[in-house]
Amino acid sequence: MSIDNLQVINLADNINAAVDKINENFDLTKVEMNNITNYIDSGVIGDIISSNFINIIDSDTIKYIENNIVLEGQFDSNQIVNAVANSSLGARIDSIDGGYVILAEQLTQLGVDYVNLESGTTANASAISNLTTSITSTDSALTVLSQDLVDLGATLAGNIQIDSDLIVQAVGGALSDLSTQITLTDSSVSVISQDLTQLSADLTLLDSNLQQQISISADVEQQLIARVDATDSSLSALSGEFNSFEVRFDSALADGLTITPEEVSSAVGGITDDLYSRIHANSDSITVISADYTELNARLVLLDSDVVANGTAVSLLETRVSFTESDLSVISEDVVSLNATLEGTPWESDVDSAVSTAEQRLDARIDADSEKLEATSLFAINLESRLDSSDSLFATATQSLQTQVNSLGEVEASYTLNLNANGHVAGIEFGNDGTTADMTIIADKFGIVNATNNAVKPFTVDGDQVLLSNATVTGQLNISSTGNNGSMTMTNDVMEIFDGSNNLRVRFGRLA
Numbered sequence: 001m002s003i004d005n006l007q008v009i010n011l012a013d014n015i016n017a018a019v020d021k022i023n024e025n026f027d028l029t030k031v032e033m034n035n036i037t038n039y040i041d042s043g044v045i046g047d048i049i050s051s052n053f054i055n056i057i058d059s060d061t062i063k064y065i066e067n068n069i070v071l072e073g074q075f076d077s078n079q080i081v082n083a084v085a086n087s088s089l090g091a092r093i094d095s096i097d098g099g100y101v102i103l104a105e106q107l108t109q110l111g112v113d114y115v116n117l118e119s120g121t122t123a124n125a126s127a128i129s130n131l132t133t134s135i136t137s138t139d140s141a142l143t144v145l146s147q148d149l150v151d152l153g154a155t156l157a158g159n160i161q162i163d164s165d166l167i168v169q170a171v172g173g174a175l176s177d178l179s180t181q182i183t184l185t186d187s188s189v190s191v192i193s194q195d196l197t198q199l200s201a202d203l204t205l206l207d208s209n210l211q212q213q214i215s216i217s218a219d220v221e222q223q224l225i226a227r228v229d230a231t232d233s234s235l236s237a238l239s240g241e242f243n244s245f246e247v248r249f250d251s252a253l254a255d256g257l258t259i260t261p262e263e264v265s266s267a268v269g270g271i272t273d274d275l276y277s278r279i280h281a282n283s284d285s286i287t288v289i290s291a292d293y294t295e296l297n298a299r300l301v302l303l304d305s306d307v308v309a310n311g312t313a314v315s316l317l318e319t320r321v322s323f324t325e326s327d328l329s330v331i332s333e334d335v336v337s338l339n340a341t342l343e344g345t346p347w348e349s350d351v352d353s354a355v356s357t358a359e360q361r362l363d364a365r366i367d368a369d370s371e372k373l374e375a376t377s378l379f380a381i382n383l384e385s386r387l388d389s390s391d392s393l394f395a396t397a398t399q400s401l402q403t404q405v406n407s408l409g410e411v412e413a414s415y416t417l418n419l420n421a422n423g424h425v426a427g428i429e430f431g432n433d434g435t436t437a438d439m440t441i442i443a444d445k446f447g448i449v450n451a452t453n454n455a456v457k458p459f460t461v462d463g464d465q466v467l468l469s470n471a472t473v474t475g476q477l478n479i480s481s482t483g484n485n486g487s488m489t490m491t492n493d494v495m496e497i498f499d500g501s502n503n504l505r506v507r508f509g510r511l512a
Contacts, residue, residue, distance in 0.1 A: 148178040155172075169203075189229075249268075292317045
């Protein structure tokens with residue numbers, strides 16, 4: 001080929017022309033996208049769509065794409081509306097001290113707003129969704145995370161009339177967080193999966209005449225979790241469900257919404273429920289636990305009379321096995337605790353407080369060590385009622401039933417019932433140790449009543465007196481009495497009467 005046939009091409013000019021053409025086409029596209037207009041009904045809403053593409057490479061690596069849509073306008077002179085939708089997709093690698101972070105993320109944000117200038121009413125709704133995966137590596141740890149976070153919100157405020165009252169504000173929200181995570185260090189590894197949900201609803205009312213406020217709300221929180229942790233000296237696993245529910249009512253109105261029989265300052269109801277299983281082990285011991293814990297609460301505060309009423313109920317159901325080098329224990333437990341309190345009364349009364357409690361406990365237990373093996377079962381009930389802050393008016397009842405045996409040959413079964421009213425006690429106790437059985441009665445008066453006719457009491461102990469309505473004696477008879485003015489003795493074949501100086505005065509029966 002001859003050198004005369006060679007064509008000289010200016011690369012710089014061609015590249016610049018290509019770039020200019022790309023920019024020209026991109027500008028035209030952007031202008032067209034930015035001038036899209038959408039009309040609804042009378043054509044009062046403008047639609048603006050913009051797209052931004054960003055690609056940045058520096059010491060770290062970031063790739064990011066974002067799309068944004070905005071619509072705004074008004075239906076008439078009094079109603080203004082807008083809607084926003086934003087979506088971004090990103091991937092990045094960041095250098096950090098001692099390591100790096102690899103992240104991939106998708107974020108979506110939605111929002112709509114409404115304003116009525118004539119009524120003063122505003123409303124908006126929003127939604128945020130964030131989907132993330134990441135790996136973080138340092139000199140001492142490695143973390144792997146996947147997460148889905150959703151946040152929803154709705155708000156309404158303004159002059160919306162219900163009877164004589166106006167809605168000031170209504171708010172609803174929902175939050176959901178779903179994640180899994182693995183964390184590795186030089187001495188431990190942890191794996192967690194979790195689902196967290198939070199729900200809320202709030203309503204606030206304003207009286208149009210008295211300008212007094214009432215608010216009511218409901219909240220729910222739920223967490224599901226599965227977790228495993230390991231270190232160089234221990235291992236633990238947990239799975240559980242944790243729930244919390246609450247409703248609340250505050251600041252009753254004096255007019256408009258009527259609360260009877262008394263105006264209420266505050267009312268609260270709540271539930272907490274924990275259900276979980278857990279295993280924990282280390283070089284010295286291993287423990288396995290399964291439990292169900294429930295707590296209920298109710299509270300009421302009256303506005304004018306300074307009255308506070310509370311009610312609570314707690315239930316615990318648990319099983320547990322623990323083992324060490326020298327001990328082994330197995331426990332099953334059921335505990336219920338009820339409590340009711342009242343401070344002040346809405347009526348005229350000399351008593352300013354009241355308390356009522358009830359607790360029931362049921363236990364089954366086995367304990368073992370190198371010296372003995374022991375098994376115990378227990379059933380216990382405690383009841384209490386009390387008036388006034390002093391100790392002048394109260395009553396308690398306690399009941400306990402227990403069995404216990406061990407490998408040393410010790411056996412015991414017992415039952416107690418104790419009644420206490422203002423410090424005065426009545427009770428009964430049974431005991432049996434396998435050799436001796438005994439019964440003790442604590443009472444001012446003890447009697448046996450005829451089952452056919454309750455008016456007939458063949459045997460009664462009243463103070464230091466024993467009353468027998470009818471008596472038949474079989475076998476040996478030996479009766480004696482004492483007194484300052486004389487005494488008497490009676491056996492099978494003789495009866496003797498003595499004076500105050502213990503001189504024999506009368507003898508019947510066998511005289512020899």
